[in-house]
Structures are given as structure tokens and as C-alpha cells.
Amino acid sequence: MRLSQFHLRTSKETPADAEIVSHRLMLKAGMIRKLAAGIYTWSPLGLRVLRKVERVVREEMQAAGAIEVLMPSVQPRELWEETGRWQKFGGQLLKLKDRKEAEYCYGPTHEEVITDFARQELSSYKQLPVNFFQIQTKFRDEIRPRFGVMRAREFLMKDAYSFHLADEDLQREYRNMYDTYARIFTRLGLRFRAVFADTGAIGGSASHEFHVLADSGEDAIAFSTGSDYAANVELAEALAPGPRPAAGETLRKVDTPTQKTCEDVAALLGIPLSRTVKTIAVIGVDETGAPQFTLALVRGDHAVNEIKLAKLPGLADYRLANETEIREHLGAEPGFLGPVNPRRAVRVIADRSVAALADFVVGANENGYHLAGVNWGRDLPEPALVADIRNVVEGDPSPDGRGTLAIARGIEVGHVFQLGRKYAEAMGLTVLDANGRAATPTMGCYGIGVSRIVAAAIEQNHDDAGIVWPEAMAPWQAVVCVINPKGDAAVNEAAESLYRELLAAGVETALDDRGLRPGAMFADIELIGIPHRIVVSERGLAAGTFEYRHRRASDAEQLDRAALFARLR
Numbered sequence: 001m002r003l004s005q006f007h008l009r010t011s012k013e014t015p016a017d018a019e020i021v022s023h024r025l026m027l028k029a030g031m032i033r034k035l036a037a038g039i040y041t042w043s044p045l046g047l048r049v050l051r052k053v054e055r056v057v058r059e060e061m062q063a064a065g066a067i068e069v070l071m072p073s074v075q076p077r078e079l080w081e082e083t084g085r086w087q088k089f090g091g092q093l094l095k096l097k098d099r100k101e102a103e104y105c106y107g108p109t110h111e112e113v114i115t116d117f118a119r120q121e122l123s124s125y126k127q128l129p130v131n132f133f134q135i136q137t138k139f140r141d142e143i144r145p146r147f148g149v150m151r152a153r154e155f156l157m158k159d160a161y162s163f164h165l166a167d168e169d170l171q172r173e174y175r176n177m178y179d180t181y182a183r184i185f186t187r188l189g190l191r192f193r194a195v196f197a198d199t200g201a202i203g204g205s206a207s208h209e210f211h212v213l214a215d216s217g218e219d220a221i222a223f224s225t226g227s228d229y230a231a232n233v234e235l236a237e238a239l240a241p242g243p244r245p246a247a248g249e250t251l252r253k254v255d256t257p258t259q260k261t262c263e264d265v266a267a268l269l270g271i272p273l274s275r276t277v278k279t280i281a282v283i284g285v286d287e288t289g290a291p292q293f294t295l296a297l298v299r300g301d302h303a304v305n306e307i308k309l310a311k312l313p314g315l316a317d318y319r320l321a322n323e324t325e326i327r328e329h330l331g332a333e334p335g336f337l338g339p340v341n342p343r344r345a346v347r348v349i350a351d352r353s354v355a356a357l358a359d360f361v362v363g364a365n366e367n368g369y370h371l372a373g374v375n376w377g378r379d380l381p382e383p384a385l386v387a388d389i390r391n392v393v394e395g396d397p398s399p400d401g402r403g404t405l406a407i408a409r410g411i412e413v414g415h416v417f418q419l420g421r422k423y424a425e426a427m428g429l430t431v432l433d434a435n436g437r438a439a440t441p442t443m444g445c446y447g448i449g450v451s452r453i454v455a456a457a458i459e460q461n462h463d464d465a466g467i468v469w470p471e472a473m474a475p476w477q478a479v480v481c482v483i484n485p486k487g488d489a490a491v492n493e494a495a496e497s498l499y500r501e502l503l504a505a506g507v508e509t510a511l512d513d514r515g516l517r518p519g520a521m522f523a524d525i526e527l528i529g530i531p532h533r534i535v536v537s538e539r540g541l542a543a544g545t546f547e548y549r550h551r552r553a554s555d556a557e558q559l560d561r562a563a564l565f566a567r568l569r
């Protein structure tokens, strides 16, 4: 690519509203331009990087046996009614109406669509197992879109969905995807950890997140220095409401209080308040045994931004994303909810039954409060390990007894779930088994934030001069910089032929023939993070050398042609 014919548009200004380094550098390098809150255009430069990520993800998914499909981004309401998520998904769901007033949403995820596809496509166990994936634009109406493409509203995701007859086969594929994710993030040159995770609005049983470690990450990760143990601390705190009730134990009714502080509610549930636990939902029962809904909003260092009701076992299905939704759903008066200070009292909704929550009741025994009505523990990945890391600090022993815990911040770039039969059951997906009987398949689902990875990689790989791309993500591997291209014809010619030779040798190369002054040209090349820089100048030509510098090296070297090619291979 000749940069004189490529739309490269860098800027020296540091954008004032960009809070983290990847957002600043992506804007300065001209990789993205904002259209509206959380909605971005990818420039030619940005797109080259995005496509690199996409390619690695696609190749590894295919190598792992997954098959590519492409599903629509606009999805009909009826499909989402089948699983109940038209209501439950909450405010992140962008709802649309067509000219006939028919309702749709812009897909934030595709479990419904793939299950609908599967019920049309799959009829026999002989077609299983199968794993379909796509790389598709998603829309989530995030309450607080920020950090550029890191937490966007419109973003690119790779999502995959697998179908199996037997639970063990789902576990095999889950492991296969877990290993595939590790390969993808390794190939992309990222430092990452896989951690125990929450199943969120997607639901299901076992789940792991893949986090790119970076100080700007929104999640806290606790991991052992002596073993593979690692967990998302937010999950761990929230999944620890107390000892599980004995089988058959009768739980007594909760005395629903009308006025509590967040701290009281948290203490009742045994959930420590922290910046990561922002919201607690409590389900109680009234005198008649009808479920009651109690909500405490906890404000950490962040403003109350996302209400995660999915943080208690069994409530994974029930996730409302904003205050308006909750108000609507509960029929509560406007204004009863609002940002609260953990030290201030919060209002509790009393005397309102919430039919949608009838399955989930909090009871209490001598040991404290519990969730009953749900199959306790069913949804928890190794609850004992998870429960033990509440309030951990650096240096605490790891729950598995091997090593001590370190705490790091992470950016969630991937998430694997064992969904189980929840979607297949809700949508009536069955296949004939070996005995000719209808059987409901079990499902897995596997997401990767393709566009988020671009930003996450920059968080990990940058210096004062700009981005330092890992090889696999760089827009070009090498750049040939021509000093004064309008001047000496010999310099021009040497640069051209080096450029062509590098391309022929399979090195993805750009030719910087824009005619910028060396200082400005080098600043651009460093900003956009090209790994290998070769300068062709009159002086070098005279000496029979090229000036070579690796983006991570502090100094340039003078190399002859053979040494240069050896370096680039």
C-alpha cells in the first residue's frame, strides 16, 4: 500500500474527552471517528486492524470445527417473547418498529435467532454436534457507553452456538472452545487470563471469561500465583449469599422491611459492599407468601450505571438494565429509584407481588438468608471456590490452597457459557435421538468482542509515541519510509524496489511516499504502531545500507539488504 494513496489522517491534538489511552490513541491515529454516543466509523486504517483480529478469530474457529453463518441484526419481537427476554433483557435492548407497527429489536446477542435456525435445520441426532459461528454487528444500548470502541453501543462480536445431545458432549465442546480462545488470544499477542465468571443475561451453568490484563480494565480479577485458579471478583462477591440450606430444610419467611440501608441489605445477604458490587436485588415474601421484590442500589466509585440483577444464583434470567425499566416492570411510581449513596437509606418496594419472580424466593434459616425455589448451586461453577474469595486482598491464600492471590484489573474480551437446554426448551427445539424419540439438545454459547480487542490490545501495547501493535494485529508489518521522494530519483527507485521485494517476500508492507518531513513521517509511523520501519535515504544508499528500527527498539541500526531481509523474516 502506498500511503500517498491511502487515507491516513493522524492528529497531534490529544482528544480532551478520551479518558483512557486506547481511546486517545485510536482517535489520534485516526482509526475511528465518532458518529454518536457509542457509535463509531472505522477508518481505512482502523478497519485494517479490525480485519486482522477478525481473521485470526475466524481461522481459529474454523480450525476448531465451527461453521460460519450470518444472522440478521434486526430480530422480531415474537422470537424474544418465546424466551421471555423481550422484557427480561432490559434497557440494553434497542427496540424498533416498522411501518406496520411490528416490533423488532436490534440484536444484542443471537441465542433466539440461532435456536430458531436450529429448529428449522436440525432434525436428527446425526447432525449433532454442530457449532455455528458468525462475526456480526451487535447493538446494546449501554447506559454509559465509554472508552471509544471498548464499551460501545454498536460493536463487532464473534458469537458461536453449539448443539449437543448429551451434556458430556457440551462439556467437551466447551473445553474445545476454551482452548480455542486461548489460542486466539495467544496468536493476537495479548496477555490474558481465563476466569470463573457470571452468566449474566445470557444465562446457563458453567461460564468463563477471558480477560486482557490492563489497569484500565473495568473488572477486578483475583488469580492464584501458584495454580490456574482465577475468578472475576465481582462475580465471586455476588455469588456468596451464605451457606446453602440442607436438603428438605424449611425456610422461614423473610420479614420484609420497608426501610433499609444498602449496608443492611448487603449484610443480610452476606455480600460485601465494594466498588464492584453496584446493585443488589433481594426477593422476599410477604405474609401471604407472595414474592416481594426489594432493590438496593449501591453506588461505588462509579455512578449507578447498570443494574445487574443477575448477580444472585437463580436470578440469572432476570436482568433489568436501567431504572426506567425497573419502574415500568414493577409499576412503581416514578422517582422512587435514583442514584443513592450506600450510607443513605433506600426505599424498598413493599406489598407488591412480582409474578415474574415467583420462582425465586428468599427464605431464612438460623444461618441467615438463602435463595430457595431455585435449585441452589445448580448454576454455580465450583461455588466453594468462588465463595471463598470475597473481600480478598493481594497475598491471601488461594481458595484451592495452591499459592497466593494476586489482584489485577481486566478487560473482558471473551466469554464462554454452557447454556444447557434453556433456549431449546423455551423455543421447542428437538431432534430425533438414536431410538427415534424427540430429544431436546443442550447448547453452548461463545462470544468474543472483536472490536473491543483492538482497544484492549492498545491498552497493553503502547508507549509515549503511540501504539505498539503485536505483529498479528499491525495494519502493516513493515513500512518503507522515503526521505524526500520528490528529490533524488535514485532514493525513490531504491525505495520502490525494496517495497516490491518485501511484498514479493510476503512481508505486508506500506510505502510512505507522502513526502512528509522525516520528523513528521516518523511520528506518524510510531503513532500508528508499525512493527518494522525501514528508511531509505541518500546517505544510506551511498553506504549501501538501510536504516532499520523495530518499534520496540530504542535505536535504529544500519543494515545491508541481506541483514534487513533476515530481520524481517
Ligand code: ATP
Binding pocket: 109, 140, 142, 149, 150, 151, 152, 153, 155, 156, 157, 200, 202, 412, 413, 414, 415, 447, 448, 449, 450, 451, 452
Ligand atoms: P461487559 O461485562 O463488558 O458488559 P458482557 O458480559 O455484557 O460484557 P457478553 O454478553 O459476554 O458481554 O458478550 C461477549 C463479548 O462481547 C464480551 O466478552 C465483550 O468482549 C464484548 N462486548 C460486550 N459488550 C460490549 C460493548 N458494549 N462494546 C464492545 N464489546 C462488547
Ligand code: MG
Binding pocket: none
Ligand atoms: Mg454488558
Ligand code: MG
Binding pocket: 200, 412
Ligand atoms: Mg461481563
Ligand code: MG
Binding pocket: 200, 209, 412, 414, 415
Ligand atoms: Mg460476558
